[in-house]
Amino acid sequence: MKRIKKTWPFHVMLLPALICLFLFSYLPMGGIIMAFQDYKPWEGVGGSAWVGLDNFRYLFERQDSMQVIWNTLVIAVMKIVFNLLIPFVFAILLNEIRKTALQRSIQTMVYLPHFLSWVILGGILIEMLAVDGFVNRILAAVGLDPVFFLGDNNWFRFTVIVSDVWKEFGYNTIVFLAALAGVSPTLYEAAEMDGANRLKQTLHITIPSMIPITIVVGTLALGNILNAGFDQIFNLYNPLVYEKGDIIDTFVYRTAILNGEMGFGTAIGLFKSVISMALILVSYRLAYKWAGYRIF
Amino acid sequence: MSDRRKNWLLPTLAASILLAGTLAGCSGGGSEPKSEAAQPAEPKTENVYKDKYDPEVTITTVWGVDPTLQFKNGETIENNVATKWAKEKFGINIKSLWSITDTNGAFATKLRLAMSSGQEMPDIVTLGTENQQLAQDLIDSGMFAEVGTWFDQYASDNWKSAMSLDSNVWNQYSRDGKRMGIPVLDFAYNHDxxxxxxxxxxxxxxxxxxxxxxxxxxxxxxxxxxxxxxxxxxxxxxxxxxxxxxxxxxxxxxxxxxxxxxxxxxxxxxxxxxxxxxxxxxxxxxxxxxxxxxxxxxxxxxxxxxxxxxxxxxxxxxxxxxxxxxxxxxxxxxxxxxxxxxxxxxxxxxxxxxxxxxxxxxxxxTQYTNGVTLIHKDMEHPEAFFTYQNYLFDNFAVSKEGGEFANGLFEGYDFELDANGEMVPNDEIQGGYVNVVRYLLVRDGARIPDEQMKALLKLAKGGKPESRLEKDVAVNYGKDTPAAAEVLLSQEEISKxxxxxxxVTATMKSKWDYLTKIENQTLNEIIYGKQPVESFDQFVETWKAGGGEQITKEVNDWYQSVK
Missing domain, CATH: 3.40.190.10 (Periplasmic binding protein-like II)
Structure with missing residues (x-):
């Protein structure tokens, strides 16, 4: 009781955040009902007809649903892995640059693409990756055959993942650079005294001190395990690469938004959330078991 | 005592400011029910249709703005030469609920979301054929009125005769014989x-x-x-x-x-x-x-x-x-x-x-129609919309010599006359040409399907341009257009x-996206040689079994019902 008397101002200040959380994250969950209805916006959640699990049945009756889910998983997992790995290495390399001005300007330069929208970048990529475009001319100059990056099932995922990593790695590097700044200089001094060279210092001091933050970032990124990036895929895909490129979100867009099948769209969304939740829980347990680290 | 009060005040104040800030974004979205008290019971005997309204009446609408549409003189889609014209000419106040640049189907998405979230819907909305599905959903929503009776009652003879060129134009917007949307007429053969x-x-x-x-x-x-x-x-x-x-x-x-x-x-x-x-x-x-x-x-x-x-x-x-x-x-x-x-x-x-x-x-x-205009059932003065459209059909679609639109819609926007009263080419208009018909309530203003071809054939035979349409095609459509029209009509019978x-039929709703997907995929892959041509037969089997057969049956049921 006495504690509450002392701490209540903090609780009051927490209140807005809680109300917002409730309004924007919990209240809309009521819409899940739509997944079990033939939802018509003008009839509302109360008036639409109940259809049981029909919407889910449609999802599994479609011959391509497993393919779409698999595409989503592959693209999303590859993005998560490379968006951890590349910034991790890049941050270490960048940290080794002694001239602060140079370090800062490189950091800013690689950070900039993050602010470009995929609508713009999509247009640029389509031009650059064209069969007679910039990239293919370089390939031709070194004697390689032109590659149909956006129209070839063997290349589409690669193109999507590389372009996403290129766009985002600068942004993700920042977190790692912050972690590096927090490593105590005394550790390096002591190591130098013991005669460790820079490679040894990196291996035994820098990398171990970055492991915790890597696990935090990685676990948080797991929430995106079924988000393969709608705006990117939507701007780049075409019928030739449906086989490897059609993902859950583009599929929901076509059915729920373009065709107005809100109930079906919600059902897929709910399905996606359940799968994500399961995957997150498993990975979280694994992270705790093997790395002994937990964030919540 | 006073100390304690201060303690109490500060966090609460901070909290309420935070809350107000975060919630500010939510206001203003709710639907405001139209005040029904403001609608006086009009005596039915008096003709409500007028050439000019005094007091002014308001028509609400929403806009999907073509990204290539230009504006000049600081105008916007909400407030421009066309809205001013409607206000002065007819006493019609065109009020825009919202507008959006229409790229990647943004207009349809926004309108769909507005409908789902119960926002105020416009009195008049025009949807192109690319938003066919949305138009059908809006009709089924029951928010829009049966318009056939109004059309028979208020539309001008010119408009009616244009509409009767092809009796099929109403088909897709009819429900049980009730005409729920006014088809937007387009020039025949426009996209053949x-x-x-x-x-x-x-x-x-x-x-x-x-x-x-x-x-x-x-x-x-x-x-x-x-x-x-x-x-x-x-x-x-x-x-x-x-x-x-x-x-x-x-x-x-x-x-x-x-x-x-x-x-x-x-x-x-x-x-x-x-x-x-x-x-x-x-x-x-x-x-x-x-x-x-x-x-x-x-x-x-x-x-x-x-x-x-x-x-x-x-x-x-x-x-x-x-x-x-x-x-x-x-x-x-x-x-x-x-x-x-x-x-x-x-x-x-x-x-x-x-x-x-x-x-x-x-x-x-090409169909004679390229979209539909829907009228909200709560619209107070639906006749005002007909006042507006009738005038365009009588004076713009067929322009009389010396009439208001003898040369174009608005001088300085889509046409300009030089010192001798001759039309100057579009790219020489002061401050740039503006496709001002796009500012009108119904896309392209008013078009009579066969007028354009009539005008072109006349020019192709060496006729002198007289009407607005003839002058327009003569000056702005490129010198080969009349010849192309002749080529087109020489193969009139091949247009299907x-x-x-x-x-949309019941099975289309759940299956059409998948069928379209495998269709696009197969056709593209065969063209690119990733699959042999023989795989087409496999595709047809899959298509039929995957719902195509059922859809064909439903489509034919519909066809029988309107034939």
């Missing part, structure tokens, strides 16, 4: 295409216009391998087509290639037994597909055709590197007019669609319209 060909290349090669597919292949081969402008073979696009959006579209369209062998893909055609069949599953597709595959391998068509939309197919044509592009009769005005900037020697000429081995040729035909214009 001809082939545009580089006549200067043909002349230098000493070749004639290709009449059959075989001749066409010879021409494409010559364009590519003995290019008259001296372009290297891999720089030439002999035939510029694209199928990113569809195999059945308006510019850079490939559907006539299938047409030469007896079917049109991605639309419903009348089969031999009189029923409707979906063109993409007709067995004669295979010949068209193997032709396209062959052309792809020979480099006659763009390597990235699968990634090209309509506007992209115009790029090589305008750059002077393409030899042939299928497109509407008006293309010599836009975009082909710009070709001379890149290739001064270029001469584009319209030619007929070539025929297949047995003399067949087909192209898709999509015969299914009804609402």
């Amino acid at each position: 295409y001809v082939l545009w060909i580089r006549q200067d290349w043909l002349d230098k090669l000493g070749m004639g216009a290709p009449k059959t597919m075989d001749e066409l292949e010879k021409v494409m081969d010559a364009f590519k391998n003995q290019n008259p402008s001296g372009l290297a073979p891999d720089k030439v696009t002999p035939l510029s087509i694209g199928f990113k959006t569809s195999m059945n579209t308006w510019m850079g369209d490939p559907s006539w290639i299938f047409g030469a062998y007896g079917t049109l893909p991605q639309q419903w055609n009348v089969a031999e037994d009189g029923s409707l069949e979906y063109g993409s599953v007709n067995a004669s597709m295979k010949q068209g597909l193997s032709k396209l595959n062959e052309w792809m391998n020979k480099g006659y068509i763009p390597k990235e055709a699968a990634l090209w939309d309509e506007n992209k197919t115009a790029e090589p044509a305008v750059a002077g590197t393409a030899g042939i592009i299928p497109g509407p009769y008006w293309m010599s005005g836009w975009p082909l007019l710009d070709t001379v900037k890149n290739a001064p020697e270029a001469v584009w000429k319209p030619v007929q669609i070539p025929t297949g081995p047995d003399g067949t040729a087909m192209r898709h035909g 319209k999509d015969m299914f214009t009804g609402p």
Whole structure:
């Protein structure tokens, strides 16, 4: 009781955040009902007809649903892995640059693409990756055959993942650079005294001190395990690469938004959330078991 | 005591400010019920239709703004020369609830979300054929009124006679015999295409216009391998087509290639037994597909055709590197007019669609309607909308000599007269040409389907331009347009319209996206040689079993009901 008397101002200040959380994250969950209805916006959640699990049945009756889910998983997992790995290495390399001005300007330069929208970048990529475009001319100059990056099932995922990593790695590097700044200089001094060279210092001091933050970032990124990036895929895909490129979100867009099948769209969304939740829980347990680290 | 009060005040204040800030974004979205008390019970005997309203009446609407639409004099879609005109001329206040730049279907998405979240819906909304599904949903929502009675009661004779040119225009917007939306009329043949060909290349090669597919292949081969402008073979696009959006579209369209062998893909055609069949599953597709595959391998068509939309197919044509592009009769005005900037020697000429081995040729035909106007059932003065449209049909669609719109809509926007009272070309208008008909409540203002062709044929026969439409096509449509219209009409019988214009059927709702997906995938992969042509048969089986058979039945049920 006495504690509450002392701490209540903090609780009051927490209140807005809680109300917002409730309004924007919990209240809309009521819409899940739509997944079990033939939802018509003008009839509302109360008036639409109940259809049981029909919407889910449609999802599994479609011959391509497993393919779409698999595409989503592959693209999303590859993005998560490379968006951890590349910034991790890049941050270490960048940290080794002694001239602060140079370090800062490189950091800013690689950070900039993050602010470009995929609508713009999509247009640029389509031009650059064209069969007679910039990239293919370089390939031709070194004697390689032109590659149909956006129209070839063997290349589409690669193109999507590389372009996403290129766009985002600068942004993700920042977190790692912050972690590096927090490593105590005394550790390096002591190591130098013991005669460790820079490679040894990196291996035994820098990398171990970055492991915790890597696990935090990685676990948080797991929430995106079924988000393969709608705006990117939507701007780049075409019928030739449906086989490897059609993902859950583009599929929901076509059915729920373009065709107005809100109930079906919600059902897929709910399905996606359940799968994500399961995957997150498993990975979280694994992270705790093997790395002994937990964030919540 | 006072200390304690301060302690209490500060956190609460901070919290409430935070909360107010975060919630500010939510206000204003709710639907405001229209005040019903403000609607006086009008005596039914008095004619509510007026030429001018005093006091003013308000029509609410929403806008999807074409990204290429221009504005001048600091105007916006909400407030411009057309809204001022409506206010002064008719006492009609056009109030915009919202507007959005319409890229990637943003307008339809926003309107759909507005409907789902219960926001105020507009009195008048016009939807193009690209938003057909949304239009059907809005009609089914019950928020929009039965308009047939109003149309019979208020529409002018000109409008009615234009509407009666094709009795089918109401079909797709009717429910149980009730007409729920007013079809937006468009010019007939507007998107039926001809082939545009580089006549200067043909002349230098000493070749004639290709009449059959075989001749066409010879021409494409010559364009590519003995290019008259001296372009290297891999720089030439002999035939510029694209199928990113569809195999059945308006510019850079490939559907006539299938047409030469007896079917049109991605639309419903009348089969031999009189029923409707979906063109993409007709067995004669295979010949068209193997032709396209062959052309792809020979480099006659763009390597990235699968990634090209309509506007992209115009790029090589305008750059002077393409030899042939299928497109509407008006293309010599836009975009082909710009070709001379890149290739001064270029001469584009319209030619007929070539025929297949047995003399067949087909192209898709344009419906007389390109959208629908819906009227909200709570609209207080629906007659005001008719006042507005009637005036446009009586004075703009058919312009009288010396009438208000004798030269165009608004001077200084879509036309300008020089000192002698002659029309100046669009690109010489002070401050730039503005396609001001797009500011009107209904897209393209008012069009009578057969007027444009009448005007063009008159010009083609050497007639002098007199009416607004005749002057407009004479000045602005490119010099080859009348000739192209003649070419087009010389093959009038090969235009086949999509015969299914009804609402989406029950099975379409759950299956159509998947069927379209495998259809696009199969057609594209066969053209690209990733699957053999034989896999088409497999696709047809899958298509039929996956719901296509059922959909065909439902479509035919609808067809029987309106036939």
